[in-house]
Amino acid sequence: MAGVGLLFSGQGAQYPGMGKSLYETSTAAREVLDRLQARRGDLLELCFDGSAADLAKTENTQPAVYAVDLAAAFALEEAGLRADAVAGFSLGELAAFAYAGYVTPEQGFDLVQMRSAFMAQAASERPGTMLAVLRMTNEEVEALCEGRELYPANYNCPGQLVVSGTVSEIDYLKEKVREAGGRSVPVAVSGGFHSPLMEDAARSMEEALENIDFRTPRMPLYSNVTGERYGEDTARLLRDQIDHPVRWETLIRNMVRQGIDGFAEAGPGRTLGGFSARIAPGVPVYSVDSAESLEKWKEGQIHVER
DSSP states (O other): OOOEEEEEOOTTOOOTTTTHHHHHHOHHHHHHHHHHHTTSTTHHHHHHHOOHHHHHSHHHHHHHHHHHHHHHHHHHHHTTBOOSEEEESTTHHHHHHHHHTSSOHHHHHHHHHHHHHHHHHHHHHSOOEEEEEESSOHHHHHHHHTTTTEEEEEEEETTEEEEEEOHHHHHHHHHHHHHTTOEEEEEOOSSOOSSGGGHHHHHHHHHHHTTOOOOOOSSOBBOTTTSSBOOSOHHHHHHHHHHSOBOHHHHHHHHHHTTOOEEEEESSSSHHHHHHHHHSTTSOEEEESSHHHHHHHHHHOSSBOO
16 A cells, blocks of 8 residues: 555544553553553543543543544554554544654643633533534535534535534524435534634633644644645644634545555544545545454554554
């Protein structure tokens, strides 16, 4: 294969018990999780034994998913995978950022802790929610949002666009989607993420990033905001991804266009694998979030060190 892209799961992919089997079977996964546990004493308990309700809280979800993302990535690396580029969906971009080497896993974890607190605060001050719209074109959905407190937030894949907005506006959108013959699914989140409802969180993140010295990365990282590789504007891209839409479809198409012909998804769930299969049919995707799925990846050997 010409290259493999390593993808990192985002918020919403969490589930009770995530990461436990990797912790028990992979030295690399256990090492990074122990390092992050030293940053937050309830992390492993939250991942392994936390309830769905506990994991649904933004201030818990983001650190937990970040930790399991990195555990899966380092377990894959230990098993022989060598990534040629990385990307992460929303929160997952922070895990990709750390894995690429811009910051240490611990520094990334601290950023995630701050990010989750900023977003939770913004959500309490400007309440909102998110709705996935299916079976409609992006242009049709964008037209329904025009002039209202409705904001296209996640361009996931063909036929699926997630919209953020106030609760009343999302209720309006549900009805309009139904009338148009589309389908909508509420997203289980606690705020209107990736929209102007998160402007205060983005400003707070900008201030936090002023104190970080970024290192030279060891591989290319693709941005949620632009869909392109990171350049020199590192802090701005990390800040903007909080209150700007995630352009995942553009990102995956660019990775494939620039030589990636296989993907591995690190972290809980298989959501990104599903998106990628719809964006780039025929490009193989392996999702790894457990000891069992890691073994299946080894059998497939998408991109093992030669």
